[in-house]
Amino acid sequence: MDSKPTADNQSPSWATFLAGIGIGFVVAVTLGLSVALFASLGAEASPPAMADDPALLVSQGEAAATAYGCAACHSVDGTPGIGPSWLAVAGSDRPLADGTSVVADTDYLVESILDPSAQIVADFDDAMPKGLGDVLSAEDLDAVVAYIESLGG
Ligand code: HEC
Secondary structure, eight states: OOOOHHHHHHHHHHHHHHHHHHHHHHHHHHHHHHHHHHHHHHSSHHHHHHHHHHHHHHHHHHHHHHHHTTTGGGOOSSHHHSSSSOOTTSEEEEEEETOEEEEEEEHHHHHHHSSSTSOOBSOOSSSSSSSSHHSOOHHHHHHHHHHHHHHHO
């Protein structure tokens, strides 16, 4: 069989053509998979969905109260410890050491955590750890406040 130069010249270009199709296929499949994977990850791990779910936020707050050591001083069953129990605090009138009182709304709870010396609960010492704002993430702060509010009266 005579091999014609033209046939020899064509075979690499066929190979190139086929390789091109192969690479194109692989790229298309990989892109498709990445898009699908990305979409499913986004659907599963979307933080806004978590923050929008009050029950999840409360259980995250309960975990944070243990993780950050709050539970060592704050019970949730009404028993006073080094700090007041969190039971029925949210929304109630808090008697303060200076003789005044304040309604324990969200702002009060946040301030009590970030600036604990600003208002001292009557009959308790100024014993809250300072600088919790540098330790608690904004999300954990939200969560622990939601947890305290879930224990409100
Ligand atoms: C070493 C003990 C201690 C730890 C740990 C502690 N606290 Fe306190 N906490 C206190 C004391 C004592 C008070 C009352 C004095 C005051 O008002 O600062 C208080 C008051 C509070 C109040 C106001 C409650 C009320 O009855 O009006 C909140 C809210 C609070 N703490 C949240 C937290 C959170 C959240 C954490 C963890 C991130 C925490 N505390 C960790 C001792 C502690």
